[in-house]
Amino acid sequence: MMADTPGCHGPALRSAPPGSPVVAVVGAPNSGKSTLFNALTGSRVQEGNWPGTSVDVARGEWRPGGTPLDLIDLPGAYSLEPASPDEEFTRDMLLDDPPDAVLAVVDASALARGLYLVSQLLEHELRVVVALTKTDVADPVDTAALSAATGVPVVAVNPRQRRHLAELGPALEAALEREPRALRSAPVAGDEIAAAEERFGWIAAVMEGVVDTRPRQRTWTDRLDAVTLHPVSGPLVFLAVMWGVFQITTTVAAPFQDLLDRLFSGPVSEAARTLLGNRFAEAVIVDGLIAGVGMVLTFVPLMALMFLCLAVLEDSGYMARAAVVADRTMRAIGLPGRAFIPLIVGFGCNVPAIAATRILGRREHRILTALLIPFASCTARLTVYVMLAATFFPTHAGSVVFAMYLTSVLLIVGVGMLVRRLLWRGFGSEPLVIALPRYQWPGARMVGRVTWTRVSGFLRTASTVIVACVTVVFLLQATPVVGDHRFADEDLPVADSAYAAVAGTLAPVFTPAGFGSGTLTGALVTGFVAKEAVLSTWAQTYPGEDLGEAVTRDFAEASGGHTVPAVWAFMMFLLAYTPCVATLAAQRREIGLRWTLTGLVLQLGVAWLLAVGTFQLLSVWW
Known part of the structure; x- marks a missing residue:
């Protein structure tokens, strides 16, 4: 059970009753994590369709049915191998004092990147549910096949438009009734490159038949990026x-x-x-x-x-x-x-x-x-x-x-x-690694x-x-x-x-x-x-x-x-x-x-x- 989280913030947050199941909301920056948290709890955590909008922790209550859940919005993280203090904090909160369940938010338009964090979560004794976001701007994803391939429930949601959120409740309640267990064997410690290659291999196998991989036509995002990302x-x-x-x-x-x-x-x-x-x-x-x-x-x-x-x-x-x-x-x-x-x-x-x-x-x-x-x-x-x-x-x-x-x-x-x-x-500086979301109507x-x-x-x-x-x-x-x-x-x-x-x-x-x-x-x-x-x-x-x-x-x-x-x-x-x-x-x-x-x-x-x-x-x- 995750202890009281220091530094929680956010106006208009409702506190769940003591003893309520704790659900940690995690995901890569710009995956829609904070948007989903706000949609579920009615809070006002800073949102934005670009990385880095939430670097603190917010906490709020969500009642999908009659059971109150204590949701915690953790800082965005690409993996459990921290490259910054906020990612280190997320890892510590998940592994040192595990929550009752983990709601992993995965951007459907960047599925492979989001599944890397999921692969690491499945290596630990955690109850995991995947919330698939941005399906409206991504190639079609077969959620049933993705659930079967990963071994955890997968629910496609649209938090920006408040659609399909109710389906998350039964998935989380069912997960809370199961005993937490690891669904993947952890790679051998000490060889980070080999561990990463093993995870990427698992991701490639999971994505077969899950997403349409046929060559796609040039989109409006591609056309606009040719101008907005040009050096001149x-x-x-x-x-x-x-x-x-x-x-x-x-x-x-x-x-x-x-x-x-x-x-x-x-x-x-x-x-x-x-x-x-x-x-x-x-x-x-x-x-x-x-x-x-x-x-x-x-x-x-x-x-x-x-x-x-x-x-x-x-x-x-x-x-x-x-x-x-x-x-x-x-x-x-x-x-x-x-x-x-x-x-x-x-x-x-x-x-x-x-x-x-x-x-x-x-x-x-x-x-x-x-x-x-x-x-x-x-x-x-x-x-x-x-x-x-x-x-x-x-x-x-x-x-x-x-x-x-x-x-x-x-x-x-x-x-x-x-x-x-x-x-x-x-x-010196470091290379820029950033998720570029597809353009969308605000x-x-x-x-x-x-x-x-x-x-x-x-x-x-x-x-x-x-x-x-x-x-x-x-x-x-x-x-x-x-x-x-x-x-x-x-x-x-x-x-x-x-x-x-x-x-x-x-x-x-x-x-x-x-x-x-x-x-x-x-x-x-x-x-x-x-x-x-x-x-x-x-x-x-x-x-x-x-x-x-x-x-x-x-x-x-x-x-x-x-x-x-x-x-x-x-x-x-x-x-x-x-x-x-x-x-x-x-x-x-x-x-x-x-x-x-x-x-x-x-x-x-x-x-x-x-x-x-x-x-x-x-x-x-x-």
């Missing part, structure tokens, strides 16, 4: 796709953002003032929470569109191709192509991206990737980019945001090459669930961290340090507050970058907690003013008239400096305190040099 057209397609994403995001979301902005600054604020009728309460609620949190919430349509576009790309199968396209770049900085997976996750959020470094086999690769992930521009920074781009470059906002993300990629490559040369000159249910999961995560940040930042900023701005003002005086200028005193100490550091103003740099302090707080801080700093006009005025004054170079410099610093304290906590957990502090110094140093260099160079022309 592949990178161009990737850049075009991402440019399109940012264009859609900035243009379509703009009207909804304006609507929400008018809602919070108008009816919501006026209603709050009417109900409160107290100056101090108005200052806290209206000028503090509504102004700060409301500004962040206006970017919910933007976040939703961005997450929707990325979910479509993931579920279609394109993101796995992007990893192949990036393989050559990864090798240039000494990282394996698989490092692209956590890095691309980092463009959504740096915290899970750092956890995803566990898919890398070598510790040096994991450390270097974790040091580079903070330079991947997360969606929290996107809110600030869009606000500044819409204010200073209204006709080219999408292209400006795309330029920031392209700069982020170049920064990752440049810093990676520098760090490798300084610290790990000797180690499922509305899958895309909708992934989008909502990510948007709700953004909302949780706005309702927790941002509220705390808004409260601290309000208290500092309400505390006078100059003049005869009282606490929270209505006519207390920000320049006379404790906030200005704190922010002013940092301003001289950024004078060479063109934004040495306390009202501008103060937002970078709260941005250290969470990047969304940059906008909420500005909204509190300029109460009653149009935010775009106020920020434009401050940039013009601080830069001596070189407004555009100062804005670019500010965005460059925002791109490169520490994403948030949650990222630091994730780094400390994965690579230790010493490397986390090294990364912190690296981020701040690179950010300052990049900002100063950008301003000094651009101010020659502007």
Whole structure:
């Protein structure tokens, strides 16, 4: 019986009653394992039609009949011979304290690869049931013949469309009634090559008569891959796709953002003032929470569109191709192509991206990737980019945001090459081994669930961290340090507050970058907690003013008239400096305190040099 699993996570998970049979869900990355787990338990584990989307453990209850089952979604593994920490964890969970049953998820479009893990499971005393996924995009598979050849139940399911899931219940219940036993003799220990050859021979015998092996016609996947994986057209397609994403995001979301902005600054604020009728309460609620949190919430349509576009790309199968396209770049900085997976996750959020470094086999690769992930521009920074781009470059906002993300990629490559040369000159990269799923039409249910999961995560940040930042900023701005003002005086200028005193100490550091103003740099302090707080801080700093006009005025004054170079410099610093304290906590957990502090110094140093260099160079022309 598998013991309580440390580190289990996942919102909305139901806990099975104590003593319920434990069923471990295992399978290769991108086999549909987490999708099936979510379909059975109703949980919200991160999903995607590309490898590396689940590197932690999730646990939930499934009741196929009257008997509750305790399902555990283990990290993806190609075999029980671990090549990375997550695969080692999966092996230990299966063999050191075996579960009551194992639900092996096998991708029908990559049957031989999935059967390798099954062959190893059958060498141990385990109750095994095979769930065959992606049968809708694979060559026909005779499940009855496959079951007879392997000796275990095989059930074809479609978790994306919630079809045939009920058939898994009787198969698992029947398996739980049997005594666990090994159905294959384990190869002789010590000769890994001979063992692998024996397993591949078994797989070849199993697949005879199970799958149609006649030559197949060229598919749409083959035709598209000829373009998306080409060494020349592949990178161009990737850049075009991402440019399109940012264009859609900035243009379509703009009207909804304006609507929400008018809602919070108008009816919501006026209603709050009417109900409160107290100056101090108005200052806290209206000028503090509504102004700060409301500004962040206006970017919910933007976040939703961005997450929707990325979910479509993931579920279609394109993101796995992007990893192949990036393989050559990864090798240039000494990282394996698989490092692209956590890095691309980092463009959504740096915290899970750092956890995803566990898919890398070598510790040096994991450390270097974790040091580079903070330079991947997360969606929290996107809110600030869009606000500044819409204010200073209204006709080219999408292209400006795309330029920031392209700069982020170049920064990752440049810093990676520098760090490798300084610290790990000797180690090389590994060959890229990745499963390329067939292209498929994105499922509305899958895309909708992934989008909502990510948007709700953004909302949780706005309702927790941002509220705390808004409260601290309000208290500092309400505390006078100059003049005869009282606490929270209505006519207390920000320049006379404790906030200005704190922010002013940092301003001289950024004078060479063109934004040495306390009202501008103060937002970078709260941005250290969470990047969304940059906008909420500005909204509190300029109460009653149009935010775009106020920020434009401050940039013009601080830069001596070189407004555009100062804005670019500010965005460059925002791109490169520490994403948030949650990222630091994730780094400390994965690579230790010493490397986390090294990364912190690296981020701040690179950010300052990049900002100063950008301003000094651009101010020659502007």
